[in-house]
Amino acid sequence: MSKLEVPPKGGFSFDLCRRNAMLEKKGHTPKSFLKTGTTIVGLIFQDGVILGADTRATEGPIVADKNCEKIHYMAPNIYCCGAGTAADTEAVTDMVSSQLQLHRYHTGRESRVVTALTLLKKHLFNYQGYVQAALVLGGVDVTGPHLHTIYPHGSTDSLPFATMGSGSLAAMSLFESKYKEGLTRDEGVQLVVDAICAGIFNDLGSGSNVDVCVITKGHKDYLRNHLLPNPRTYVNPKGFTFPKKTEVLLTKITPLKERVEVIEGGDAMEE
Amino acid sequence: MATVAESERTLYPYVTGSSVVALKYKDGILMAADMGGSYGSTLRYKSIERLKPVGKHTLLGASGEISDFQEILRYLDELILYDNMWDDGNSLGPKEVHSYLTRVMYNRRNKFNPLWNSLVLGGVKNGQKYLGMVNMIGINFEDNHVATGLGNHLARPILRDEWNENLTFEEGVKLLEKCMRVLLYRDRSAVNKIQISKITEEDCTVFPPFSLKTYWDFSAFKNPTAGAPGSW
Numbered sequence: 046m047s048k049l050e051v052p053p054k055g056g057f058s059f060d061l062c063r064r065n066a067m068l069e070k071k072g073h074t075p076k077s078f079l080k081t082g083t084t085i086v087g088l089i090f091q092d093g094v095i096l097g098a099d100t101r102a103t104e105g106p107i108v109a110d111k112n113c114e115k116i117h118y119m120a121p122n123i124y125c126c127g128a129g130t131a132a133d134t135e136a137v138t139d140m141v142s143s144q145l146q147l148h149r150y151h152t153g154r155e156s157r158v159v160t161a162l163t164l165l166k167k168h169l170f171n172y173q174g175y176v177q178a179a180l181v182l183g184g185v186d187v188t189g190p191h192l193h194t195i196y197p198h199g200s201t202d203s204l205p206f207a208t209m210g211s212g213s214l215a216a217m218s219l220f221e222s223k224y225k226e227g228l229t230r231d232e233g234v235q236l237v238v239d240a241i242c243a244g245i246f247n248d249l250g251s252g253s254n255v256d257v258c259v260i261t262k263g264h265k266d267y268l269r270n271h272l273l274p275n276p277r278t279y280v281n282p283k284g285f286t287f288p289k290k291t292e293v294l295l296t297k298i299t300p301l302k303e304r305v306e307v308i309e310g311g312d313a314m315e316e
Numbered sequence: 317m318a319t320v321a322e323s324e325r326t327l328y329p330y331v332t333g334s335s336v337v338a339l340k341y342k343d344g345i346l347m348a349a350d351m352g353g354s355y356g357s358t359l360r361y362k363s364i365e366r367l368k369p370v371g372k373h374t375l376l377g378a379s380g381e382i383s384d385f386q387e388i389l390r391y392l393d394e395l396i397l398y399d400n401m402w403d404d405g406n407s408l409g410p411k412e413v414h415s416y417l418t419r420v421m422y423n424r425r426n427k428f429n430p431l432w433n434s435l436v437l438g439g440v441k442n443g444q445k446y447l448g449m450v451n452m453i454g455i456n457f458e459d460n461h462v463a464t465g466l467g468n469h470l471a472r473p474i475l476r477d478e479w480n481e482n483l484t485f486e487e488g489v490k491l492l493e494k495c496m497r498v499l500l501y502r503d504r505s506a507v508n509k510i511q512i513s514k515i516t517e518e519d520c521t522v523f524p525p526f527s528l529k530t531y532w533d534f535s536a537f538k539n540p541t542a543g544a545p546g547s548w
Contacts, residue, residue: 089536192536205536214469214502221498222474226534243473 057175082250084212085115085126086240087181088224089205090233093190093261094183097237098126099212099245100270101252108252114269116258120145120156122265123184124258125165128210129177129197137178141165158184158191162201170199179209185260212244212251219243230259238272245274329381329432331355333366334505335467336377336436337495339479340445340460341488344516345438347377348492350500351525352507359507367513369520371396373439374410375513379464380433380452388431391420410439410446414456422454434464440517463495466503471495485514497528 069075085098102110117125117138123145127134141164145156161182169176180195194207206224208216219240228236237257244251255272258265331353338347353361366385367377370392378385395416399408408416414437424430434451448458461475474495483491492512500506508530513522 203536203540203542205534214466215473217502218470218473218495218498219477221501222494239477243477247469247473247476 083128083210084244084251090228174198212248216240335465341483377436384431409441
């Protein structure tokens with residue numbers, strides 16, 4: 046009985062999994078990937094939404110990036126923090142950000158947080174959890190401030206305060222003990238900073254600095270490296286000099302010339 | 317012969333207690349635990365006392381398998397009894413009890429038949445405060461504040477932030493209540509029936525159980541899908 050060649054309907058193709066398992070048995074070690082073992086938080090205060098994130102990206106036990114950006118731009122009034130596989134969070138937020146921009150051109154209106162939410166959850170559910178992105182989405186639109194969490198399998202929650210990532214329990218313990226309704230901007234930022242610091246100092250997957258993003262109606266403040274609680278303790282004041290200078294044997298400078306002459310008023314391009 | 321011995325090893329816990337949280341304060345040690353015993357995912361027993369005084373100078377709190385905790389209490393009973401029989405005016409302090417328990421736990425683990433518990437030991441002897449922890453694989457250490465199980469993830473960050481050397485009794489209780497409240501919100505095997513106990517140089521008291529007040533009136537909880545109809 047011959048097999049019908051059916052084109053894939055969507056999602057990932059797992060054809061190479063058997064090959065990979067065979068290679069692993071033969072001793073080939075698979076490459077590890079960059080994860081953002083992370084602390085990301087969001088909370089709703091009286092005028093809008095505050096998002097916070099740490100800045101450590103890990104590759105297994107090694108810190109691959111000491112100061113990465115985990116608060117991604119979605120729309121002028123919507124930002125999204127991402128935990129999980131770094132490539133997945135980057136790609137999925139970039140993709141939905143462009144979709145939102147096209148939608149804005151189409152409708153002529155400011156993007157709504159539920160639009161970003163629905164686009165993200167549809168995509169993640171479609172890939173059945175294989176796109177490992179756990180997101181905290183926050184923004185202020187015409188209907189008011191919103192804060193949502195989105196899990197890798199596509200489920201969402203709508204909450205007054207939320208935490209995700211490996212440091213989520215440490216951050217959540219601080220939120221549960223100190224959050225109240227109607228926080229002012231300063232109190233909210235302080236609480237977010239406290240929660241991220243709890244993640245940074247109590248979770249091994251989170252570290253380095255604190256990023257904060259405050260979104261209110263018609264205005265946003267992206268505070269990159271708002272707090273640096275882990276400065277380098279010993280820095281050589283002389284800086285670093287390479288031991289031996291490279292010898293210059295020959296110097297030849299070739300200026301780049303214009304090769305193409307632009308003719309004004311030529312024919313239009315062929316379609 | 318080998319097959320008979322195989323069936324006598326502890327493979328999984330059955331009735332388990334959730335976290336214990338403890339801290340050193342000005343006059344001694346304060347320890348808190350809830351009174352729940354879960355049978356898998358059912359909350360089977362709601363009046364289990366998981367904080368027990370041992371001898372004159374020690375307080376023991378346990379999480380994990382309750383039957384193993386009762387066995388440990390029997391061992392310690394015997395230990396304290398033999399110590400009293402010497403009648404030499406000396407009595408076992410918290411450091412000694414901790415050392416004994418570490419040996420017991422580690423030896424059982426080496427025989428692949430562990431006592432499935434995480435134990436918190438606190439006490440005061442001759443003015444010296446002591447707070448330590450032993451778990452089922454024999455890891456033991458002492459610190460100014462300890463927690464078992466999920467308490468390590470939820471309570472330790474709060475304690476690291478807000479503990480200081482000179483807590484009064486009231487401040488210590490407030491801090492423990494804060495930790496137990498977060499555990500009540502976020503640990504599925506927690507029960508709202510908390511016991512706090514304190515031990516000082518003079519005496520050891522296990523206070524009667526009480527329940528914590530919880531707050532559920534956030535406006536976002538009242539209508540969570542106001543902004544996103546269809547989700548939850």
